[in-house]
Amino acid sequence: MPTNKIGILGFGCVGQGLYDVLQENHQLEVARICVRDKNKERKLPASAFTFDAQELLQDESLVILTELISDPAEALTLIRQALEAGKTVVSANKKAVAENLPELIALQQKYGSRLLYEAAVCGSIPILRTLESYYADEPMQEVNGILNGSSNYILTRLDTEGISYKEALQQAQELGFAEADPTLDVGGYDALHKICIIAAHAFGVVVDVREVLRFGIESITTEDVDLAHKLGARIKLVASAKYTAAQQLQVQVLPTFVWPDNELYYVQNEFNGVQLEAKYAGKQFLKGRGAGSHPTGSAVWADVSAALKGYKYTYPKLKPAPAAPATNTLQLYIRSKGDFPIPDIKWEEVVSFGVSHEAVQLVGVVKKEELLRHQATLESRSTFVVEVPEALSAMEFIQKALQQERVVA
């Protein structure tokens, strides 16, 4: 019989996954589990639950508290309270963590409490642990990856089945890979929260989530997918953080053309993949399940188990000042519906190559600030924006885009 008790706030997908892991290893006794909905049917008897989070927060017999609820605002309130009480907390809430990192770090320092959140970033992939512990004393140059399983599942369906975005989204929702309101996932916000958390551990830089360039995949059409096929590429929603030549940290979430020489090309369906580039270790690639009850429950358990042995984040690279947004340019493909013109963006250079009554397609280079200035308009007009890596010139891009369909034997 275990002598230490754990508190679980939330019994959704992740909470149930953690519960299963805890049942197997018998290292901790589960206190009553806090849930909100009094009428939902659950696989445990009613006596296993409480509806009062304070019952757990004020239970001095708990050695650890796990926060696995979906509401970010409520999650933040609970994490705050627990950290102020000196507790050890494990959270899976990426939004609450990403948007409040400076405060959450300060609370840990002030109250000697601890917060771990591996499960908030890429489910089962031990990316934060690797950055925090293994690369603590090695400079990182870049981290990028596919950090959102729902949107990657949808993009994979579009790529392999030629169905529409709407059909693919519906499929993902039916299979539980996307929420009823998919905005956080397909709009790129979820990946944005994750890359901001990664940036803090990889580069020691706290990034203001509101200042990060972010486009989602909602406006993708089969026309864009066909273009990717012609290019020999796939479109992936890529989140990245890297140093520019001017040593500014450039953080962004953008649909991106990815070729087979890039590991991310092979990250399909609901999987996540992360590429790291460290100064001496060189390129590393990690791939695993980014979501799911047991994979994410396992990540929570890895934090719980490490915390019980004294592990805590030390933020070894943390810089005192937040980062100024990078001032870089981007090479983009843009497709806009043809019955109205693309907003008056000032391009550094631009070529349109697919003007019809259906759509306008162009490829060009634009300053980041300029793109941000027009973001709301572009999004409201269902314009699809994809980054074209600089290794491919605009002219090469267009040549490939305009080539005849290959004859398949």
Next chain:
Amino acid sequence: MPTNKIGILGFGCVGQGLYDVLQENHQLEVARICVRDKNKERKLPASAFTFDAQELLQDESLVILTELISDPAEALTLIRQALEAGKTVVSANKKAVAENLPELIALQQKYGSRLLYEAAVCGSIPILRTLESYYADEPMQEVNGILNGSSNYILTRLDTEGISYKEALQQAQELGFAEADPTLDVGGYDALHKICIIAAHAFGVVVDVREVLRFGIESITTEDVDLAHKLGARIKLVASAKYTAAQQLQVQVLPTFVWPDNELYYVQNEFNGVQLEAKYAGKQFLKGRGAGSHPTGSAVWADVSAALKGYKYTYPKLKPAPAAPATNTLQLYIRSKGDFPIPDIKWEEVVSFGVSHEAVQLVGVVKKEELLRHQATLESRSTFVVEVPEALSAMEFIQKALQQERVVA
């Protein structure tokens, strides 16, 4: 000016890589570096070196000692002496560690000393740290991968350029990807040492390296590579450790047919890749540089840096008794020169499909003990042995192997 001193035994590829990393981060002062050859030209002045390992081993001012020499027997002697003196040692010597793990663990416990050896396994990939710390409390089901960069470089050249094994080996040697005596690499011994170390951390099982099934790639011909192309596969040297249905740990190193649905298919050139399967986290994949001065120097530095903060291996899953060898069967493709018969192996089932005066090709299922019994004969006769995953039946294999060459447009 750093106040702590580090000792470096050996100034080859890895030692020089570590030295570069240390020069950048200024956290440790390097004591005199111990080398053997008095006449070799080196990039540092003569005063930086000593030829007497005892000068470092008996220097009480060193906080850490790194053992980066190539001779496994001498490495073992030095590691032993350092551990008996209560020191903290970081080694990159896979052979010395793999063959003496029980003794090295016992020495650490007896003398309160510490030994870390991440750099011994897959260069820059943080596989041991991940298994030791992150998956400390989660059962593992399988670990497999491409753990030897030299042989993978050769196999990639064979696959992509259609050159002979001899030519590819020579190329690898010229580029520094293979040693003058390549036996450890191409014979599968290096991968064997690595998978045995992995097995101790992943499953807590100490495996006797002499009892592990191991075949190398020395006898591969373009005929085998052509066959792989017909099958839509690649031949990779795969090391694996997994639980059989009978809950025995099956450890082996074998050339293996690998298809595009397997991550290892895309691990090319000198790269290493490792797949893990954990009970709840599911499948994980890690890829990075398996060798090279800076990548391996970075892995040594990651150990040094962690050791300075108090990190040590705890071998959380270590079982008291060594593992009995698993009694499994294998589905194999075998190609033997045709001018003499394949030794009298008792097959569970077997079909030959390519009998000519050049070679005999067959596919069949055999008990592991039976294969081991004939290993020396098979190797002496330059027979090439490749595992055929059970997902493909022998009949499907032969059908594909006998199909007409596809006409390439």
